[in-house]
Amino acid sequence: MNNVFDKYKKIKDFLVCVDSDGCAMDTxxxxxxxxxxxxxxxxxxxxxxxxxxxxxxxxxxxxxxxxxxxxxxxxxxxxxxxxxxxxxxxxxxxxxxxxxxxxxxxxxxxxxxxxxxxxxxxxxxxxxxxxxxxxxxNLPKGDEAFEGVSEGLEELSKIVDVAVVSSANGEALNDEWGRHDYIKFLTALLGQEAGTKQHCIAELKKKGYDTNKVLMVGDAPGDLQAAQKNDVRYYPILVGKEKFSWDRLVNEAVPKLMGGTFDEEYQNKLIKEFNDSLK
Structure with a gap:
């Protein structure tokens, strides 16, 4: 299970982990x-x-x-x-x-x-x-990424390491991210075979990222839990407000993370907004 992490190379100081289904891909x-x-x-x-x-x-x-x-x-x-x-x-x-x-x-x-x-x-x-x-x-291969994802990944990859951390199966991830030509923006593409999201974030952190320089981006409570268990920041992609969420991630949340102002007050505001968006 671990050889995928053995090959991992940290390039930049900051790491943004992104879930796939329902977060980047409208699947x-x-x-x-x-x-x-x-x-x-x-x-x-x-x-x-x-x-x-x-x-x-x-x-x-x-x-x-x-x-x-x-x-x-x-x-x-x-x-x-x-x-x-x-x-x-x-x-x-x-x-x-x-x-x-x-x-x-x-x-x-x-x-x-x-x-x-x-x-x-x-x-x-x-x-x-x-x-x-x-x-x-066998699903029809439509355009599956949410609006704002393509531009968002491109912008983020210039300033931070971006790793997909997903519980989807690896083959489907390779197919979806490869078809959209997004793999070039990533330092890792991790599916269920690499372990739980919590495990994947923990393994990536060991590559030399400071805890306060890691962000998990997701659309589900499991993503929030994986972030909290690793003591890293969490940013929600809100259901039905995906474009807004991606724009804000790039223009506000990541700059705050990099500038050291992604504080507890901001984190709590995001988590409240996220919890309110689900029943």
């Missing part, structure tokens, strides 16, 4: 509505309560404080709720146990656990996750 809605949700319904044959379960999935993953949660955690949370409502999920215990105890929420980690346990629930979870990846690959 969250379509991925959840066309891929994650429908594939869950198919894999577990949940057609009887399809609308209700899909609405729960969208709420958990897009519009509330669990926005941007890892796919397997999202699945576990959904199943916990619907099982209390009387929907039976085969071998649910194995799914919940793996999500709670694994140190790597990825397909490869899931495969290793299946080899050990031969669990039906985990086999279905892997089937779902692989089918989600296939469905994402």
């Amino acid at each position: 969250m809605e379509i991925k959840h509505r066309e891929c994650f949700g429908p594939e869950m319904i198919k894999t577990w044959n949940l057609f009887e309560k399809e609308e209700e379960i899909l609405n729960l999935w969208f709420d958990l993953n897009l519009y509330t404080q669990t926005r941007g949660i890892n796919r397997f955690k999202g699945l576990a949370e959904t199943f916990k709720i619907i099982s209390k409502q009387g929907v039976e999920i085969e071998d649910l215990e194995s799914i919940l146990n793996w999500v709670d105890t694994t140190n790597e929420l990825s397909n490869n980690s899931l495969k290793r656990e299946i080899e050990k346990t031969d669990s039906k629930g985990l086999k279905m979870t892997l089937e779902w996750s692989l089918n989600v990846n296939k469905a994402i690959e």
Whole structure:
């Protein structure tokens, strides 16, 4: 897991870590509505309560404080709720146990656990996750970056190191960021295979960045938590106000970070604004 960090080279004094889905790429809605949700319904044959379960999935993953949660955690949370409502999920215990105890929420980690346990629930979870990846690959390749991202990345890359820190799978990240020719702006492109966001920020910090010179940019509470656990600053991309958020990042937040005025008062203002934007 660590060799990706062994190769990392710090170039500038400041580091801006950026999440991908829902933060730089306008891909969250379509991925959840066309891929994650429908594939869950198919894999577990949940057609009887399809609308209700899909609405729960969208709420958990897009519009509330669990926005941007890892796919397997999202699945576990959904199943916990619907099982209390009387929907039976085969071998649910194995799914919940793996999500709670694994140190790597990825397909490869899931495969290793299946080899050990031969669990039906985990086999279905892997089937779902692989089918989600296939469905994402087959999505129409439209222009997926939010307005302001292209210019924002270009400007930022001139003055700070920019690293993508995402819980999306690496192949999808390489495809999306490569197709838009954004990889040239980055010092790293880190997906779920590199570890959690918290782990990735911690590893990047070890490359010689001062804690007060690192900023995590994200659209979900998990991004805020990853920043706080590493004692670094957090900047929110607000749902529905992405262009405004990117413009302010480049013109106000990063200059404050570099000038030493990204203080506690400013941080608290941003976090309040972020929390108010989610249900």
